Amino acid sequence: xRWPKLWWxxxxxxxxxxxxELAFHLEARAEDLARSGIPALDARRRARLExxxxxxxxxxxxxxxxxxxxxxLRADLRYGLRALRKSxxxxxxxxxxxxxxxxxxxxxxxxIDGLWLRPMAAGGGGEIxxxxxxxxxxxxxxxxxxxxxxxxxQARTFSTAVAIGSRGVRMARPxxxxxxxxxxxxxxxxxxxxxxxxxxxxxxxxxxxxxxAARPVVVLGQSFWQRRFGGDPxxxxxxxxxxxxxxxxVTVAGILSGDFRAIxxxxxxxxxxPPQTYAALGGAADFDTHSFRWFRLLARMRPGIxxxxxxxxxxxIAARWAAAWPDTNxxxxxxxxxxxxxxxxxxxxxxxxxxxxxxxVAILSAVNVAxxxxxxxxxxxxxxxxxxxxxxxxxRIARQMLTESALxxxxxxxxxxxxxxxxxxxxxxxxxxxxxxxxxxxxQLDSRVFLFGALLAAATTLLFGLVPSFSASRTAxxxxxxxxxxxxPRARLGARQWLIAAQVAMALTxxxxxxxxxASFVRTRSADLGMARCELLLEWCADSGSGPAVRExxxxxxxxxxxxxxxxxIRAPLSPEEQGTAQRVAFPGRxxxxxxxxxxxxxxxxxxxYLDVTGIAVVRGRGFSEADQTTxxxxxxxxxxxxxRYWPGQDAVGKTIRIGDPPGTEHRIVGVVxxxxxxxxxxPPLPYLYLPWWRADPGEVTFVIHTRQRAATLAAAARxxxxxxxxxxxxFTIATEAELIRYSALQYELTAELLSxxxxxxxxxxxxxxxxxxxxxxxxxxxxxxxxxxxxxxxxQALALVLRQTAAIGTVGLAFGLPMALAATRLARSLLYGTxxxxxxxxxxxxxxxxxxxxxxxxxxxxxxTAIDPMRALRAE
Amino acid sequence: xxPDADLLPGTLDLLILKAVSLGPLHGYGVLLRIGQISGxxxxxEQGALYPALYRxxxxxxxxxxxxxxxxxxxxxYYRLTPSGRKRLRAETESWNRLVSAMxxxxxxRPGEA
Numbered sequence: 001x002r003w004p005k006l007w008w009x010x011x012x013x014x015x016x017x018x019x020x021e022l023a024f025h026l027e028a029r030a031e032d033l034a035r036s037g038i039p040a041l042d043a044r045r046r047a048r049l050e051x052x053x054x055x056x057x058x059x060x061x062x063x064x065x066x067x068x069x070x071x072x073l074r075a076d077l078r079y080g081l082r083a084l085r086k087s088x089x090x091x092x093x094x095x096x097x098x099x100x101x102x103x104x105x106x107x108x109x110x111x112i113d114g115l116w117l118r119p120m121a122a123g124g125g126g127e128i129x130x131x132x133x134x135x136x137x138x139x140x141x142x143x144x145x146x147x148x149x150x151x152x153x154q155a156r157t158f159s160t161a162v163a164i165g166s167r168g169v170r171m172a173r174p175x176x177x178x179x180x181x182x183x184x185x186x187x188x189x190x191x192x193x194x195x196x197x198x199x200x201x202x203x204x205x206x207x208x209x210x211x212x213a214a215r216p217v218v219v220l221g222q223s224f225w226q227r228r229f230g231g232d233p234x235x236x237x238x239x240x241x242x243x244x245x246x247x248x249x250v251t252v253a254g255i256l257s258g259d260f261r262a263i264x265x266x267x268x269x270x271x272x273x274p275p276q277t278y279a280a281l282g283g284a285a286d287f288d289t290h291s292f293r294w295f296r297l298l299a300r301m302r303p304g305i306x307x308x309x310x311x312x313x314x315x316x317i318a319a320r321w322a323a324a325w326p327d328t329n330x331x332x333x334x335x336x337x338x339x340x341x342x343x344x345x346x347x348x349x350x351x352x353x354x355x356x357x358x359x360x361v362a363i364l365s366a367v368n369v370a371x372x373x374x375x376x377x378x379x380x381x382x383x384x385x386x387x388x389x390x391x392x393x394x395x396r397i398a399r400q401m402l403t404e405s406a407l408x409x410x411x412x413x414x415x416x417x418x419x420x421x422x423x424x425x426x427x428x429x430x431x432x433x434x435x436x437x438x439x440x441x442x443x444q445l446d447s448r449v450f451l452f453g454a455l456l457a458a459a460t461t462l463l464f465g466l467v468p469s470f471s472a473s474r475t476a477x478x479x480x481x482x483x484x485x486x487x488x489p490r491a492r493l494g495a496r497q498w499l500i501a502a503q504v505a506m507a508l509t510x511x512x513x514x515x516x517x518x519a520s521f522v523r524t525r526s527a528d529l530g531m532a533r534c535e536l537l538l539e540w541c542a543d544s545g546s547g548p549a550v551r552e553x554x555x556x557x558x559x560x561x562x563x564x565x566x567x568x569x570i571r572a573p574l575s576p577e578e579q580g581t582a583q584r585v586a587f588p589g590r591x592x593x594x595x596x597x598x599x600x601x602x603x604x605x606x607x608x609x610y611l612d613v614t615g616i617a618v619v620r621g622r623g624f625s626e627a628d629q630t631t632x633x634x635x636x637x638x639x640x641x642x643x644x645r646y647w648p649g650q651d652a653v654g655k656t657i658r659i660g661d662p663p664g665t666e667h668r669i670v671g672v673v674x675x676x677x678x679x680x681x682x683x684p685p686l687p688y689l690y691l692p693w694w695r696a697d698p699g700e701v702t703f704v705i706h707t708r709q710r711a712a713t714l715a716a717a718a719r720x721x722x723x724x725x726x727x728x729x730x731x732f733t734i735a736t737e738a739e740l741i742r743y744s745a746l747q748y749e750l751t752a753e754l755l756s757x758x759x760x761x762x763x764x765x766x767x768x769x770x771x772x773x774x775x776x777x778x779x780x781x782x783x784x785x786x787x788x789x790x791x792x793x794x795x796x797q798a799l800a801l802v803l804r805q806t807a808a809i810g811t812v813g814l815a816f817g818l819p820m821a822l823a824a825t826r827l828a829r830s831l832l833y834g835t836x837x838x839x840x841x842x843x844x845x846x847x848x849x850x851x852x853x854x855x856x857x858x859x860x861x862x863x864x865x866t867a868i869d870p871m872r873a874l875r876a877e
Numbered sequence: 878x879x880p881d882a883d884l885l886p887g888t889l890d891l892l893i894l895k896a897v898s899l900g901p902l903h904g905y906g907v908l909l910r911i912g913q914i915s916g917x918x919x920x921x922e923q924g925a926l927y928p929a930l931y932r933x934x935x936x937x938x939x940x941x942x943x944x945x946x947x948x949x950x951x952x953x954y955y956r957l958t959p960s961g962r963k964r965l966r967a968e969t970e971s972w973n974r975l976v977s978a979m980x981x982x983x984x985x986r987p988g989e990a
Contacts, residue, residue, distance in 0.1 A: 017943075021904060021953045022927065024946070028905040029923070031948070050923050057924035064931040 011071065018061055026051060072396075076403040083404060090376060091408070093768060094369045098412025098460065100761055101365030103419025106453040108358040110424050112351045113449065126159055126301035128194070128339040129310060133293065133318075135332050135597045143295045145275070145287040147321065148187070151297065151334075154317060157310040161299035162190040166269070168542050168732050169281055172241035177723070180542075180732045181224070181242075181270040185278045188212065193300055201236035201254025204274050216277035217253040218242070224270035225255045242271075245543075246282030291328035298339070311336045327661065331597025349830045350747065354754070356824070357510060361758050364506050366460040368765045369412075371499050373405065375776055402466070409461030417453055497809050500769050504813020504850065505820055507762040512821035512846040513828060514752070514759035516835060519842055521752035523834040524681055524745035530674035531573060532615025536704055536737035537711035538572045539718055541729050544701035547694075549726040556721050557705055562714060564706040567614070568607035568693045572702055573676040574740040581698070583689060586658040587646065588666065601642065602678065603689035605696035611673060613706045614737075621653035621671030628670070629694040634659075636667040642687035643672045659691070667691075681744045682833055703731075711736040748833050763849070767857035770809065775861035778802055785865050786873025795866035802865045806858030813854075814847060821846065889921065889929050891972060894957065894965040897939060901956040903946060904930060930955060938964050 026047045033043035048054070062071060084091045131151065133141035143151070148163040155161065165185040170178040189206040190196075196203065203219055204212060220228075220235070229235045239249040256272065275287060286292060301310060314334035321329040337345075377384075384397055544550055550568070557566045570581065582600040586592065592599070608624040611617075619640055628635050636657065643652035652672055658664030675685035693701075703722070707714055715734045722729040742749070778785075785798050793801075825837040896902060896910040908926055911919060933939045938961035946952040957965065 017953065018927075020951065024903065024950060024952050025905045025908075025923070025927075027950070028903075028946070028948075028952075052922055052924035054924070057927055060925075060928035061931045064928060064935050066935065 014062075014065065018058060022051075022054065022058070072399075073403070076400050077407070079400065080404040080407045084407060087376075090372060091411075094372050094408050095411045095415055097365040097368045097372075097765060097768075098408065098457070099415035099419050100765075101362040101460065102413055102416025102453050102456055103423065104758065104761075105358045105362050105456055106417060106420030106449055107423035108354050109452050110420070110449045112355060126303045126305070127307065129158075129299050129301060129307055129336050130339055130342045131161070131297035131299060131314065132335050132337075133332055134335050135600075137600065139335070141332075142293040143297050144290055144293045145295060146290045147293070148295050148297060150321070151299075151314075151317060152187075155299070155310070155313055157302060157305050157313050158299040159302045160189055160193045161297055162193050163187045163295040163297055164190065165286075165295045167244075167278070167283070167286075167294075169271070169278075170243045170730065171271075172243065172247075178243065178727055178730050179228075180730060183271040183273055183278075184269045185273055185275055185283075188274045188276075194298070197257055198254035199257040200233055201252070203254050203256075203272075208274075209276070212274050212276040216248055216250045216280040217274070218250045218277055219253055219272040220255050221269050221272065222256050223268055228270075242277075242281055244278070244281035244283050246280070248277075248280045250277055250280075290325060299336075307336055307338050327598070349828065350751065353513075353824075353828045353831060354751075356827075357513065357755065357758055360506050360510060361762060362456060362460065364503055364762050364765050367499050367503055367506075368769050369408065369460070371496055371503075371769050371772065373401075374496050374499075375772055377401065378776075405461050405466075409457045412460075413453060413457035416457065417450065420449075420453065496773050497805075500766070500773055500809050501813040501816065503762075503766040503769050504810060504854065505817030507759075507766040508814055508817030508846060508850050509820040509824045510755065510759040510762040511849055512843055513824050514755035515842040515846045516825045516828070516832065516837060516839065517748070517752040517755045519839065520832040520835040521745065521748040524741075524748050527681075527834050529573070529681075529741070530616060530676040533738070533741070534615060535707045535709070535711040536572070536614065537707055537714050537718060538575070538702050538704055538733075538735050538737060538740070539715075539722060539731035540571070540575070540700070540702040540733045540735075541722070542700055542732045543728045544699055545726045545728040549729060550701060553703065553722055553725050553729060556725065557703060557718060560714060560717055560721065562707050562709045564708055565609060565613050566706070567610040567612075567704040568605075569610050569702050569704055570603075570605050570693075570698050570700060572704055572737060572740065573614070574679065574681070574737070574744045575702075575735075576679075576740070576743065583659050583691075584661055584664060585689065586662065586664055588656055588658060601687050601689050603691060605691045605693040605698045607693045610693075610704065613704055614676075616676055617674045619672045619674060620651065621669070623671055623673075624690075624692050629692040634665055634667045634695070635670045635692070637671045637673055637690035638669055639675050639685070639688035640672055641675050641685040642689065645687055659689075677744070679744075681741070681748075711738070745833070747831070751831055763853050767853050770806065770854055770857040771861055773809075774802065774806055774858045775864075777805060778861050778865050781865075782868055782873045785868050786870040789868060789873075790870035798865045798868065799862055802862035803855075803858055806854060806862070810851065810854045810858075814850060817850075818843075818847075889925065890933060891965075891968050892919065892921075893926070893929055893933060894938065894961060894968065897955050898957050898962065898965055901944075901954045903944075903952040903954050905952075907955065933961070937961075 026044070029047040029050065030040070030043040033046055034040050038046065051057070065071065131143070132139065133143055133147070135141060142165075143163065145163070145165075148161070151158075152161045163186065167183050167185055168180055169183055171181050173179050188204055188209055191203040192205050198219070199222060201219075204217055208217075218240070225231060225235070235252050236254060237252065239251050241247060242250050250273070279287065286294065299310075301307065314336050318329070318332060318334040322332065387397060388394070554566045554568070557563060581603065583603045585599050585601045606624070608626050608629060611623045618637075620643075621637075623637065624635070636659065638652060646652070647655060652669050655669050656666050657669065659667050673690070675688070677683055678686055678688070703718070705711070705714065705718060715736075719731055719734060722731060781802075785793075785801065788801070789795075789798060821843065822838060829837040892911050892915075893907055896907050896914065899910065899914075902910055904926060907930070908921060908923060911921060930939065930941075934941055934955070937958055939955045940958050940961075941953050941955050943951060944954045
């Protein structure tokens with residue numbers, strides 16, 4: 001930045017030389033005059049008079065300078081700053097409006113960007129795609145290791161394919177106790193394919209495979225390294241003891257870099273290891289079972305090959321599998337979509353509605369500022385007339401206005417970025433993380449977010465700056481010098497009224513949306529979930545250990561103070577685990593359709609008291625007895641939805657089903673129970689199956705502890721009890737059912753909160769705008785109202801006169817706003833829980849709130865009209 | 878900047894170039910020299926001189942530097958650049974053509990048309 005400094009210097013030298021040169025002229029002239037006999041003092045005066053207006057000629061000299069535009073800009077900026085300082089209230093409201101528009105937008109942009117859009121930290125090469133197995137029940141299924149290897153070796157459209165499987169292992173603490181860590185088992189070419197670099201040490205690659213089998217390695221995630229090892233760099237190269245079904249010393253190869261954003265928003269894992277390491281920890285069986293699908297697949301396309309042809313190739317591979325392994329792959333396809341498309345789909349309606357809403361807020365704030373500037377321009381017509389009269393160009397005045405707008409825009413941008421930053425810092429604590437897990441969502445204001453804010457500020461400045469700028473430059477030269485305070489073109493108020501009406505329409509849209517979303521959130525608090533909302537502590541152990549240990553755990557947990565009862569299950573309703581486990585189910589006497597995918601139904605294995613403890617009601621038949629858990633003929637419970645789907649119009653109790661790989665064991669259905677939400681409150685009810693826990697022996701267990709006091713208070717004590725019995729019973733996640741319900745409803749809570757805040761902001765901005773317009777028009781009509789009152793109008797009639805304007809603006813705004821509100825709530829219908837988008841009560845409420853706010857904003861300044869003293873008003877002119 | 882009422886538009890520049898062509902001058906000197914060479918017949922508004930000087934310098938027709946005046950004061954002196962000299966010649970020629978054409982036109986009598 002050399003030349004601006006040069007410009008400053010040159011400018012100062014120019015001013016000095018100009019002053020010196022003219023001073024010399026005046027002195028020399030005065031001397032000549034003195035020589036001709038005029039007294040010295042008079043001579044000086046004469047010299048000045050002959051010269052003419054010194055400042056005028058100086059200005060004319062300055063205009064010859066090549067950097068004139070910069071000089072003028074500087075003058076504009078100084079003048080603009082002074083003008084803004086002189087009206088602090090206007091400046092504050094304008095900057096505040098802008099800051100809200102920009103701040104909210106940058107924050108939401110960074111949220112959408114962070115959760116969904118930020119592409120993986122992937123280097124160059126072909127496009128990245130995601131692969132899924134598809135079945136009628138699940139469009140985004142996982143792959144088994146076997147299937148992954150086949151795709152990796154057979155698919156020609158990909159240059160490479162990588163697999164990621166999420167698991168948990170225990171890590172030994174220095175004191176010998178165990179700590180549960182989340183891991184990603186990734187294929188050895190994972191890091192190279194996605195262009196991921198280490199922050200420290202090295203990552204493993206496909207070339208390391210021979211060495212990896214002999215010497216297991218692990219890579220630490222950045223946040224785990226910070227949290228667990230305090231960011232100590234000497235950990236690289238050291239060994240840590242990890243334990244799964246076996247245990248092993250594992251060398252820390254390196255640390256992942258912090259800017260690596262994992263595969264999905266939830267992918268900030270503690271440890272990353274190659275399959276060889278996981279096998280060394282005793283996980284070899286997880287690779288060998290052909291039907292055990294636990295890997296997500298990503299692939300890089302060969303350059304120039306469209307995703308479509310990869311999809312076609314994947315389909316032929318899936319067909320080959322169906323022929324080779326009919327039991328596990330019949331009716332199962334493979335789909336390929338681009339990573340970007342996957343992210344856009346995941347973002348879905350929520351991102352769309354959020355983006356639309358904050359854009360509306362941005363427009364609202366821009367309109368507000370435009371309105372303020374218009375009012376200000378109208379108030380400054382006298383000033384502009386004077387400046388025009390003494391020779392300022394119209395373009396110059398327009399530019400002056402634009403400069404002031406740009407100053408406001410810059411101040412608004414700065415304040416908005418600060419506000420956005422504050423929101424972004426607070427976001428993670430608002431968003432929360434699944435109970436029992438570390439927070440994984442990360443948001444940051446980077447250059448892209450900043451650029452977005454700057455573009456927004458520039459767009460708003462142009463939008464709101466140009467209009468008043470044009471109208472100011474159109475000011476008639478003499479109109480306002482003669483007309484005085486009652487002057488001003490009528491059309492100006494018309495434009496402002498339309499702007500306010502537009503604000504009213506947008507505010508109604510946001511307030512209606514807020515009302516519907518809040519109602520939907522309230523529903524999540526009170527809706528019937530099919531289970532009791534009671535205090536349940538959930539301690540999930542990935543390894544249930546031995547039967548006697550579980551029995552002892554139940555006894556000891558029951559003995560804890562405040563514990564009512566303890567039940568067992570694989571999982572509790574709404575557990576944040578991605579998918580539950582399913583069982584093959586067949587119906588005796590109903591042959592499966594050839595070629596159709598084998599029927600798999602999600603199931604839970606439960607102890608006999610589970611239904612009582614959770615309050616899931618038995619609709620028909622009975623629950624499990626203690627005898628069912630051990631001896632007698634195999635029995636099962638099914639959900640209402642399963643009964644309705646497979647035995648429509650019949651009593652399912654007493655029917656039999658076959659469970660397990662063909663031919664399967666015959667189970668008799670002894671009861672039908674209420675549907676409960678599976679992963680999410682909003683999930684449609686699924687066919688669901690319950691088996692006795694002790695018989696199913698699932699290998700994992702959730703202790704469901706019903707407590708009298710708040711369940712969370714017992715979490716630590718319960719964990720200590722479990723560890724004391726068997727180290728393998730160290731719970732992987734600890735949560736309460738209330739937390740799970742709240743977390744599952746978090747998106748409703750979050751959108752309801754956000755929309756309430758944004759709706760309130762919109763309401764406030766609109767009220768400010770209306771207040772300004774009404775106050776201004778009361779001031780302008782003081783004389784008219786004075787005459788009316790002198791002619792006998794009562795204060796009430798004067799008030800009505802002014803309020804009529806408010807009513808007109810409000811009616812037009814609400815009339816336009818209603819269809820907008822209906823469209824918005826309809827668009828947001830997929831974000832609603834147990835609420836219809838067009839609820840007449842809620843819409844009426846939103847209308848009433850708007851109308852009340854408008855009447856108040858219009859009434860306060862209108863009251864001034866009633867206080868007008870006719871004599872004073874007339875004399876004032 | 879309004880031209881002096883007594884001067885035709887554009888003539889001030891030509892007069893300045895002419896005055897400076899006779900030797901380096903400071904601004905006040907230009908004023909005096911024009912008064913002198915025109916026999917005091919041309920009335921120049923003093924202030925108008927400077928924007929014209931600045932403009933001519935900006936067009937590289939004049940060059941300026943600080944020097945010392947006859948009564949020992951710091952003053953800015955202007956002299957003609959080569960392109961200024963060329964411009965003076967061209968402007969003088971076109972002025973003469975204009976004057977003779979105008980003269981011929983204005984001295985025409987009714988019978989000659």
